[in-house]
Amino acid sequence: MTARYNVLSPEFRNDPYPTYADMRRNAPVCQVDPGGMWAVTRHEDVIFVLKNPELFSSRGFGLALNPPWLGGNPFADSMITMDPPQHGRLRALVSRAFGTFSMARMEPHVRAFAEQAVAELPLGEPVDVVPPYALRIPAFVIGDLMGLPLSLHARLKRWADLITGGVTTVRPDEHDRKELARGAVADLRRYFGELLEERRRAPAEDLVSDLLAAKVDGEALTEDELIAFMTLLLVGGIETAVNMLGASLVVLLERPELWETLRADRSLIPAFIDEVLRYEPPLHAVPRTTTAEVEIGGVKLPKGAALLVMTGSANRDESQFPDPDRFNLARPGPKNLPFGHGVHFCLGAQLARMEGRLALEALFDHARRISPGPEPMAWHRTLLVRGPGSLPLVLHST
Numbered sequence: 001m002t003a004r005y006n007v008l009s010p011e012f013r014n015d016p017y018p019t020y021a022d023m024r025r026n027a028p029v030c031q032v033d034p035g036g037m038w039a040v041t042r043h044e045d046v047i048f049v050l051k052n053p054e055l056f057s058s059r060g061f062g063l064a065l066n067p068p069w070l071g072g073n074p075f076a077d078s079m080i081t082m083d084p085p086q087h088g089r090l091r092a093l094v095s096r097a098f099g100t101f102s103m104a105r106m107e108p109h110v111r112a113f114a115e116q117a118v119a120e121l122p123l124g125e126p127v128d129v130v131p132p133y134a135l136r137i138p139a140f141v142i143g144d145l146m147g148l149p150l151s152l153h154a155r156l157k158r159w160a161d162l163i164t165g166g167v168t169t170v171r172p173d174e175h176d177r178k179e180l181a182r183g184a185v186a187d188l189r190r191y192f193g194e195l196l197e198e199r200r201r202a203p204a205e206d207l208v209s210d211l212l213a214a215k216v217d218g219e220a221l222t223e224d225e226l227i228a229f230m231t232l233l234l235v236g237g238i239e240t241a242v243n244m245l246g247a248s249l250v251v252l253l254e255r256p257e258l259w260e261t262l263r264a265d266r267s268l269i270p271a272f273i274d275e276v277l278r279y280e281p282p283l284h285a286v287p288r289t290t291t292a293e294v295e296i297g298g299v300k301l302p303k304g305a306a307l308l309v310m311t312g313s314a315n316r317d318e319s320q321f322p323d324p325d326r327f328n329l330a331r332p333g334p335k336n337l338p339f340g341h342g343v344h345f346c347l348g349a350q351l352a353r354m355e356g357r358l359a360l361e362a363l364f365d366h367a368r369r370i371s372p373g374p375e376p377m378a379w380h381r382t383l384l385v386r387g388p389g390s391l392p393l394v395l396h397s398t
């Protein structure tokens, strides 16, 4: 028997793409370490899974995040863990508050904040751009979207981490870490509960007020559903966008000529962001569980099998993307898979793209060029997410 692929090994964390290519060629549906989940790596199979939620449930998403010791986790109760028809009802309610109009309303705020964050980056000396740029801008965007005070933004990523990785990586005897996770759940329930109360009393021009007013067939969201959705935005909107902003700069550090091209012609930035999302996607996999015995790519899976649906691999599938390991600004072909497919397609795709564009525009105005810092960068990787954990570089004014 050949050894199983390990999707958390150091080599895989640094560069998963050769392994993905090998898997697509030799074992497109196979069990992987750690844990024995079934990895699905070909574009065609990934689309099949995501298009058929009645066969591939999203329920498993929540299980690992809500162990009995935690006493409840709003993220685990959010719509990303639901299947039709329950999912459709919630999605219809929140989509109305999340359309083009809301995005247009946010654009000037995001632009102003990106300019402010970038203006504070030092010129001519090394800086790890993950905290003051890649993380700070997405935290602002989520905070602004929900109308949270600026003083709270720094806490958002910490809460998001504590109720996801902070739950799944705890050992049974780590009582302090359990207490931290329970504290984060209690804090965010309290803050979000107070915010809802305030907006009920005095509606404002923000998403929370829109959510409170949203109705489908006369039915509104319950308090628990509202808090679960706000928690989903926190987790879904920060970690992913941090990695997108970081990966954009990794690509540009390696290609100074591309920095020049984009800086001179800003209309190319949206195409650049889409190719970054394909080439270095923030989310490499989404989980699903089979609801019946089913065959994918010639492999029979039992009912209840846990799947890692590897969009990170599908984005490099040569059947869809010729010469897939080349970064190609003019690449034709499907663009949306980094944001998923089917009923759970990312609600924040438009916002994320706007964020990527405005952050880069601000950076091009601030710096003439960038160069690598003295320390090497490090990739951060979990089962689902990958991006620069640190990214030291130097911004130059000339």
Ligand code: HEM
Pocket: 058, 079, 080, 081, 091, 142, 145, 232, 233, 236, 237, 238, 240, 241, 244, 281, 282, 283, 286, 287, 337, 338, 339, 340, 341, 343, 344, 345, 346, 347, 348, 349, 351, 352
């Ligand atoms: C580059 C950044 C982003 C990427 C790559 C990304 C990716 C994804 C993917 C792949 C899914 C589907 C998950 C599944 O099928 O199980 C998803 C769902 C979702 N995303 Fe994003 N996302 C990003 C940014 C955002 C932002 C900024 C927000 C909110 C402000 C957001 C909100 C959501 C929500 C609410 C869902 C759940 C939709 C549903 O269950 O119907 N995302 N995202």
